[in-house]
Amino acid sequence: MNDRTANPRAWWFVLPVLVLVAFNALIPLMTVVNYSVQETFGDNVFFWEGLKWFEQVLNSDRFHESFLRQLAFTGMILAIEVPLGIAVALSMPRKGPWVSVCLVLMALPLLIPWNVVGAMWNIFALPDIGLLGRMINGMGIDYNFTQQPVAAWLTTVLMDVWHWTSLVVLLAYAGLCSIPDAYYQAAKIDGASAWAVFRYIQLPKMKRVLTIAILLRFMDSFMIYTEPFVLTGGGPGNTTTFLSIDLVKIALGQFDLGPAAAMSLIYFLVVLLVCWIFYTLTMRNESQ
Protein backbone atom coordinates (compact mmCIF):
# COMPACT_ATOMS: atom_id res chain seq x y z
CA MET A 1 0.00 0.00 0.00
CA ASN A 2 1.31 3.41 -0.92
CA ASP A 3 0.88 5.66 2.10
CA ARG A 4 2.00 8.77 0.20
CA THR A 5 -1.38 9.13 -1.47
CA ALA A 6 -3.24 9.00 1.85
CA ASN A 7 -4.26 12.35 3.29
CA PRO A 8 -3.29 12.47 6.97
CA ARG A 9 -5.51 15.47 7.56
CA ALA A 10 -8.48 13.09 7.45
CA TRP A 11 -7.48 11.98 10.94
CA TRP A 12 -8.77 15.30 12.29
CA PHE A 13 -12.28 14.15 11.46
CA VAL A 14 -11.88 11.39 14.04
CA LEU A 15 -11.25 13.97 16.74
CA PRO A 16 -14.93 14.48 17.82
CA VAL A 17 -15.33 10.74 18.37
CA LEU A 18 -12.09 10.68 20.34
CA VAL A 19 -13.29 13.52 22.58
CA LEU A 20 -16.66 11.81 23.05
CA VAL A 21 -15.06 8.48 23.96
CA ALA A 22 -12.64 10.25 26.29
CA PHE A 23 -15.46 11.87 28.22
CA ASN A 24 -17.93 8.98 28.35
CA ALA A 25 -15.53 6.05 28.66
CA LEU A 26 -11.88 6.83 29.21
CA ILE A 27 -12.10 9.45 31.97
CA PRO A 28 -14.75 7.55 33.98
CA LEU A 29 -12.73 4.35 33.62
CA MET A 30 -9.58 6.13 34.85
CA THR A 31 -11.54 7.51 37.78
CA VAL A 32 -12.75 4.01 38.65
CA VAL A 33 -9.14 2.78 38.59
CA ASN A 34 -8.22 5.65 40.95
CA TYR A 35 -11.13 4.86 43.28
CA SER A 36 -10.20 1.17 43.36
CA VAL A 37 -7.03 1.80 45.37
CA GLN A 38 -8.50 4.32 47.82
CA GLU A 39 -11.07 4.74 50.56
CA THR A 40 -13.39 7.73 50.78
CA PHE A 41 -16.01 8.99 53.20
CA GLY A 42 -17.20 11.71 50.82
CA ASP A 43 -16.18 15.33 50.36
CA ASN A 44 -13.55 14.34 47.80
CA VAL A 45 -11.19 13.20 50.56
CA PHE A 46 -9.40 9.97 49.69
CA PHE A 47 -7.11 7.65 51.63
CA TRP A 48 -4.62 5.31 49.97
CA GLU A 49 -5.44 1.63 50.50
CA GLY A 50 -3.28 -0.08 47.89
CA LEU A 51 -4.62 -3.35 46.50
CA LYS A 52 -6.67 -4.16 49.62
CA TRP A 53 -10.04 -3.87 47.85
CA PHE A 54 -9.00 -6.22 45.06
CA GLU A 55 -7.88 -8.82 47.59
CA GLN A 56 -11.08 -8.34 49.54
CA VAL A 57 -13.35 -8.69 46.49
CA LEU A 58 -11.44 -11.69 45.09
CA ASN A 59 -11.76 -13.51 48.41
CA SER A 60 -15.30 -12.45 49.29
CA ASP A 61 -18.02 -15.09 49.34
CA ARG A 62 -20.52 -12.44 48.34
CA PHE A 63 -18.66 -11.75 45.08
CA HIS A 64 -18.19 -15.47 44.36
CA GLU A 65 -21.88 -16.12 44.93
CA SER A 66 -23.14 -13.32 42.71
CA PHE A 67 -20.58 -14.31 40.06
CA LEU A 68 -21.81 -17.93 40.12
CA ARG A 69 -25.42 -16.74 40.07
CA GLN A 70 -24.57 -14.59 37.06
CA LEU A 71 -22.90 -17.49 35.22
CA ALA A 72 -25.85 -19.78 36.03
CA PHE A 73 -28.35 -17.23 34.76
CA THR A 74 -26.40 -16.53 31.57
CA GLY A 75 -25.91 -20.27 30.96
CA MET A 76 -29.59 -20.98 31.46
CA ILE A 77 -30.89 -18.27 29.17
CA LEU A 78 -28.36 -19.19 26.45
CA ALA A 79 -29.34 -22.87 26.73
CA ILE A 80 -32.99 -21.92 26.24
CA GLU A 81 -32.90 -18.93 23.91
CA VAL A 82 -30.48 -20.21 21.26
CA PRO A 83 -32.20 -23.57 20.46
CA LEU A 84 -35.64 -21.98 20.86
CA GLY A 85 -34.67 -19.08 18.61
CA ILE A 86 -33.38 -21.45 15.92
CA ALA A 87 -36.54 -23.57 16.17
CA VAL A 88 -38.82 -20.54 15.80
CA ALA A 89 -36.74 -19.21 12.89
CA LEU A 90 -36.96 -22.59 11.13
CA SER A 91 -40.73 -22.67 11.50
CA MET A 92 -41.25 -19.14 10.19
CA PRO A 93 -42.44 -18.76 6.57
CA ARG A 94 -39.83 -17.66 3.99
CA LYS A 95 -42.31 -16.27 1.46
CA GLY A 96 -45.79 -14.77 1.38
CA PRO A 97 -47.78 -12.23 3.36
CA TRP A 98 -47.14 -13.90 6.72
CA VAL A 99 -43.44 -13.03 6.62
CA SER A 100 -44.00 -9.41 7.65
CA VAL A 101 -46.59 -10.39 10.28
CA CYS A 102 -44.14 -12.83 11.87
CA LEU A 103 -41.25 -10.36 11.73
CA VAL A 104 -43.29 -7.58 13.36
CA LEU A 105 -44.56 -9.93 16.08
CA MET A 106 -41.00 -11.10 16.71
CA ALA A 107 -39.66 -7.55 16.89
CA LEU A 108 -42.29 -6.36 19.39
CA PRO A 109 -40.67 -7.57 22.64
CA LEU A 110 -37.37 -6.03 21.56
CA LEU A 111 -38.96 -2.60 21.31
CA ILE A 112 -40.21 -2.51 24.89
CA PRO A 113 -37.99 -0.60 27.35
CA TRP A 114 -36.27 -2.82 29.89
CA ASN A 115 -37.88 -1.32 32.97
CA VAL A 116 -41.31 -1.70 31.38
CA VAL A 117 -40.56 -5.39 30.73
CA GLY A 118 -39.66 -5.76 34.41
CA ALA A 119 -42.82 -3.96 35.55
CA MET A 120 -45.01 -5.96 33.13
CA TRP A 121 -43.69 -9.26 34.37
CA ASN A 122 -43.87 -8.16 37.97
CA ILE A 123 -47.60 -7.51 37.66
CA PHE A 124 -48.14 -10.48 35.32
CA ALA A 125 -46.57 -12.90 37.82
CA LEU A 126 -47.99 -11.54 41.09
CA PRO A 127 -49.61 -14.51 42.87
CA ASP A 128 -52.75 -12.68 43.98
CA ILE A 129 -53.65 -10.38 41.07
CA GLY A 130 -51.35 -11.29 38.16
CA LEU A 131 -52.67 -13.37 35.28
CA LEU A 132 -49.76 -15.84 35.33
CA GLY A 133 -49.36 -16.02 39.12
CA ARG A 134 -53.08 -16.39 39.70
CA MET A 135 -53.33 -19.11 37.04
CA ILE A 136 -50.42 -21.17 38.42
CA ASN A 137 -51.79 -20.93 41.94
CA GLY A 138 -55.25 -21.79 40.60
CA MET A 139 -53.80 -25.06 39.26
CA GLY A 140 -52.84 -25.95 42.80
CA ILE A 141 -49.13 -25.14 42.50
CA ASP A 142 -47.78 -22.92 45.26
CA TYR A 143 -46.07 -20.12 43.38
CA ASN A 144 -44.91 -16.78 44.76
CA PHE A 145 -41.90 -15.19 43.13
CA THR A 146 -41.55 -12.60 45.87
CA GLN A 147 -40.90 -15.28 48.49
CA GLN A 148 -39.64 -18.45 46.79
CA PRO A 149 -36.12 -18.41 45.28
CA VAL A 150 -36.98 -21.10 42.68
CA ALA A 151 -40.08 -19.22 41.57
CA ALA A 152 -38.08 -15.97 41.41
CA TRP A 153 -35.46 -17.64 39.19
CA LEU A 154 -38.08 -19.23 36.95
CA THR A 155 -39.85 -15.91 36.51
CA THR A 156 -36.61 -14.03 35.80
CA VAL A 157 -35.47 -16.61 33.24
CA LEU A 158 -38.91 -16.74 31.64
CA MET A 159 -38.96 -12.94 31.40
CA ASP A 160 -35.56 -12.87 29.72
CA VAL A 161 -36.58 -15.63 27.32
CA TRP A 162 -39.74 -13.70 26.45
CA HIS A 163 -37.80 -10.48 25.95
CA TRP A 164 -34.76 -11.67 24.04
CA THR A 165 -35.45 -14.92 22.15
CA SER A 166 -36.72 -12.72 19.30
CA LEU A 167 -33.22 -11.38 18.79
CA VAL A 168 -31.89 -14.89 18.19
CA VAL A 169 -34.92 -15.61 15.97
CA LEU A 170 -34.34 -12.54 13.80
CA LEU A 171 -30.61 -13.21 13.43
CA ALA A 172 -31.12 -16.92 12.70
CA TYR A 173 -33.90 -16.06 10.25
CA ALA A 174 -31.58 -13.63 8.43
CA GLY A 175 -29.03 -16.44 8.22
CA LEU A 176 -31.61 -18.87 6.85
CA CYS A 177 -32.84 -16.38 4.25
CA SER A 178 -29.33 -16.03 2.85
CA ILE A 179 -29.19 -19.72 1.82
CA PRO A 180 -29.74 -20.02 -1.95
CA ASP A 181 -32.51 -22.37 -3.14
CA ALA A 182 -29.95 -24.43 -5.04
CA TYR A 183 -28.73 -25.95 -1.77
CA TYR A 184 -32.21 -27.21 -0.91
CA GLN A 185 -32.74 -28.52 -4.44
CA ALA A 186 -29.47 -30.42 -4.28
CA ALA A 187 -30.48 -31.84 -0.89
CA LYS A 188 -33.84 -32.91 -2.31
CA ILE A 189 -32.21 -34.68 -5.27
CA ASP A 190 -29.93 -36.51 -2.85
CA GLY A 191 -32.93 -37.48 -0.74
CA ALA A 192 -31.55 -35.79 2.37
CA SER A 193 -33.63 -35.99 5.54
CA ALA A 194 -34.86 -32.86 7.30
CA TRP A 195 -32.22 -33.41 9.97
CA ALA A 196 -29.45 -33.73 7.36
CA VAL A 197 -30.61 -30.49 5.71
CA PHE A 198 -30.48 -28.76 9.08
CA ARG A 199 -27.16 -30.27 10.12
CA TYR A 200 -25.22 -29.84 6.87
CA ILE A 201 -26.86 -26.86 5.16
CA GLN A 202 -28.77 -24.62 7.54
CA LEU A 203 -26.59 -24.84 10.65
CA PRO A 204 -23.27 -24.16 8.87
CA LYS A 205 -24.86 -21.23 7.05
CA MET A 206 -26.19 -19.82 10.32
CA LYS A 207 -22.90 -20.28 12.16
CA ARG A 208 -21.77 -16.69 11.73
CA VAL A 209 -24.98 -15.00 12.77
CA LEU A 210 -25.36 -17.46 15.64
CA THR A 211 -21.92 -16.55 16.96
CA ILE A 212 -23.02 -12.92 16.97
CA ALA A 213 -26.35 -13.85 18.56
CA ILE A 214 -24.63 -15.82 21.33
CA LEU A 215 -22.13 -13.02 21.92
CA LEU A 216 -24.89 -10.39 22.14
CA ARG A 217 -27.03 -12.51 24.42
CA PHE A 218 -24.05 -13.40 26.58
CA MET A 219 -23.00 -9.79 27.03
CA ASP A 220 -26.50 -8.46 27.62
CA SER A 221 -27.41 -11.15 30.13
CA PHE A 222 -24.03 -10.90 31.84
CA MET A 223 -24.63 -7.20 32.43
CA ILE A 224 -28.36 -7.50 33.10
CA TYR A 225 -29.62 -5.01 35.67
CA THR A 226 -32.93 -3.31 35.00
CA GLU A 227 -35.25 -6.24 34.45
CA PRO A 228 -34.41 -8.33 37.55
CA PHE A 229 -34.08 -5.12 39.57
CA VAL A 230 -37.65 -4.14 38.74
CA LEU A 231 -39.00 -7.71 38.92
CA THR A 232 -37.42 -9.04 42.10
CA GLY A 233 -35.05 -6.30 43.32
CA GLY A 234 -32.43 -9.02 43.71
CA GLY A 235 -34.57 -11.02 46.13
CA PRO A 236 -35.95 -12.92 47.87
CA GLY A 237 -32.94 -12.48 50.15
CA ASN A 238 -30.25 -12.07 47.54
CA THR A 239 -31.07 -15.14 45.46
CA THR A 240 -31.43 -13.15 42.23
CA THR A 241 -28.73 -10.58 43.01
CA PHE A 242 -26.67 -10.73 39.83
CA LEU A 243 -23.31 -9.03 39.45
CA SER A 244 -24.50 -5.61 38.36
CA ILE A 245 -27.23 -5.49 41.02
CA ASP A 246 -24.64 -6.41 43.64
CA LEU A 247 -22.28 -3.78 42.27
CA VAL A 248 -24.91 -1.04 42.52
CA LYS A 249 -25.77 -2.17 46.06
CA ILE A 250 -22.12 -1.84 47.09
CA ALA A 251 -21.45 1.42 45.25
CA LEU A 252 -24.66 3.36 45.87
CA GLY A 253 -26.38 1.46 48.69
CA GLN A 254 -23.38 1.17 50.98
CA PHE A 255 -21.33 3.97 49.35
CA ASP A 256 -18.26 1.69 49.39
CA LEU A 257 -16.68 3.28 46.33
CA GLY A 258 -13.32 1.53 46.72
CA PRO A 259 -14.58 -2.08 46.83
CA ALA A 260 -17.20 -1.27 44.18
CA ALA A 261 -14.50 0.14 41.90
CA ALA A 262 -12.30 -2.93 42.40
CA MET A 263 -15.28 -5.19 41.71
CA SER A 264 -16.27 -3.30 38.59
CA LEU A 265 -12.70 -3.55 37.24
CA ILE A 266 -12.68 -7.33 37.77
CA TYR A 267 -16.14 -7.48 36.15
CA PHE A 268 -14.85 -5.38 33.24
CA LEU A 269 -11.82 -7.65 32.75
CA VAL A 270 -14.04 -10.76 32.68
CA VAL A 271 -16.32 -9.13 30.09
CA LEU A 272 -13.29 -8.09 28.05
CA LEU A 273 -11.88 -11.63 28.17
CA VAL A 274 -15.15 -13.19 27.02
CA CYS A 275 -15.46 -10.65 24.19
CA TRP A 276 -11.94 -11.44 23.09
CA ILE A 277 -12.61 -15.21 23.15
CA PHE A 278 -15.72 -14.77 21.01
CA TYR A 279 -13.85 -12.47 18.64
CA THR A 280 -11.06 -15.03 18.33
CA LEU A 281 -13.51 -17.87 17.69
CA THR A 282 -15.26 -15.82 15.00
CA MET A 283 -11.95 -14.99 13.35
CA ARG A 284 -10.90 -18.65 13.43
CA ASN A 285 -14.19 -19.70 11.85
CA GLU A 286 -13.75 -17.19 9.10
CA SER A 287 -10.18 -18.09 8.33
CA GLN A 288 -11.01 -21.80 8.11
Place this chain on the structure above:
Amino acid sequence: MSLSWMAWTGPTAAFFIFIAICLVAMAVWERLVPGGSPRRGVLGIDTTRGDRLFISLLGSAFIFLAWLGFFGTPLWIPLGFAIAYGIVVFRWV
Protein backbone atom coordinates in the same frame (compact mmCIF):
# COMPACT_ATOMS: atom_id res chain seq x y z
CA MET B 1 -10.05 22.98 36.14
CA SER B 2 -9.86 20.96 39.31
CA LEU B 3 -9.24 17.27 38.91
CA SER B 4 -9.74 16.42 42.58
CA TRP B 5 -12.92 14.46 41.79
CA MET B 6 -10.83 12.02 39.74
CA ALA B 7 -8.84 11.22 42.91
CA TRP B 8 -5.50 10.72 41.17
CA THR B 9 -2.73 8.89 42.98
CA GLY B 10 0.93 8.43 42.05
CA PRO B 11 0.74 4.69 41.35
CA THR B 12 -2.44 4.88 39.23
CA ALA B 13 -0.95 7.80 37.28
CA ALA B 14 2.17 5.68 36.72
CA PHE B 15 -0.03 2.83 35.49
CA PHE B 16 -1.74 5.02 32.89
CA ILE B 17 1.57 6.59 31.88
CA PHE B 18 2.86 3.05 31.30
CA ILE B 19 -0.15 2.26 29.09
CA ALA B 20 0.35 5.54 27.22
CA ILE B 21 4.06 4.77 26.72
CA CYS B 22 3.10 1.32 25.37
CA LEU B 23 0.74 2.93 22.85
CA VAL B 24 3.30 5.53 21.78
CA ALA B 25 5.96 2.83 21.48
CA MET B 26 3.58 0.79 19.29
CA ALA B 27 3.01 3.86 17.10
CA VAL B 28 6.76 4.42 16.74
CA TRP B 29 7.29 0.72 15.98
CA GLU B 30 4.54 0.91 13.33
CA ARG B 31 6.33 3.94 11.80
CA LEU B 32 9.63 2.05 11.67
CA VAL B 33 8.19 -1.28 10.47
CA PRO B 34 4.77 -0.56 8.89
CA GLY B 35 2.10 -3.21 8.42
CA GLY B 36 1.88 -4.53 11.98
CA SER B 37 3.80 -7.72 11.06
CA PRO B 38 0.71 -9.98 10.85
CA ARG B 39 1.19 -13.71 11.28
CA ARG B 40 -0.61 -16.85 12.38
CA GLY B 41 0.68 -18.01 15.74
CA VAL B 42 0.03 -20.86 18.14
CA LEU B 43 -3.59 -19.78 18.75
CA GLY B 44 -4.39 -20.38 15.08
CA ILE B 45 -5.56 -16.81 14.51
CA ASP B 46 -4.10 -13.96 12.54
CA THR B 47 -2.59 -11.47 14.95
CA THR B 48 -0.86 -8.15 14.50
CA ARG B 49 1.43 -6.39 16.95
CA GLY B 50 -1.55 -4.53 18.43
CA ASP B 51 -3.41 -7.82 19.03
CA ARG B 52 -0.35 -9.21 20.75
CA LEU B 53 -0.10 -6.16 23.01
CA PHE B 54 -3.77 -6.53 23.91
CA ILE B 55 -3.37 -10.26 24.65
CA SER B 56 -0.29 -9.53 26.77
CA LEU B 57 -1.99 -6.80 28.81
CA LEU B 58 -5.25 -8.70 29.32
CA GLY B 59 -3.40 -11.89 30.26
CA SER B 60 -1.13 -9.99 32.64
CA ALA B 61 -4.17 -8.48 34.36
CA PHE B 62 -5.49 -11.99 35.02
CA ILE B 63 -2.06 -13.21 36.19
CA PHE B 64 -1.99 -10.38 38.75
CA LEU B 65 -5.61 -10.97 39.81
CA ALA B 66 -5.04 -14.70 40.25
CA TRP B 67 -1.93 -14.10 42.34
CA LEU B 68 -3.70 -11.46 44.41
CA GLY B 69 -6.64 -13.79 45.01
CA PHE B 70 -4.56 -16.83 45.98
CA PHE B 71 -1.44 -15.38 47.62
CA GLY B 72 -2.00 -11.64 48.15
CA THR B 73 0.66 -8.94 47.98
CA PRO B 74 3.52 -8.31 47.13
CA LEU B 75 3.22 -8.75 43.38
CA TRP B 76 6.87 -9.02 42.29
CA ILE B 77 6.64 -12.72 41.40
CA PRO B 78 3.55 -12.33 39.18
CA LEU B 79 5.26 -9.29 37.62
CA GLY B 80 7.98 -11.70 36.50
CA PHE B 81 5.34 -14.11 35.20
CA ALA B 82 3.54 -11.30 33.37
CA ILE B 83 6.74 -10.13 31.65
CA ALA B 84 7.60 -13.71 30.69
CA TYR B 85 4.04 -14.18 29.40
CA GLY B 86 4.30 -10.96 27.38
CA ILE B 87 7.56 -12.11 25.78
CA VAL B 88 5.99 -15.49 24.91
CA VAL B 89 2.96 -13.76 23.38
CA PHE B 90 5.07 -11.38 21.28
CA ARG B 91 7.31 -14.22 20.17
CA TRP B 92 4.86 -17.05 19.38
CA VAL B 93 1.21 -15.90 19.33
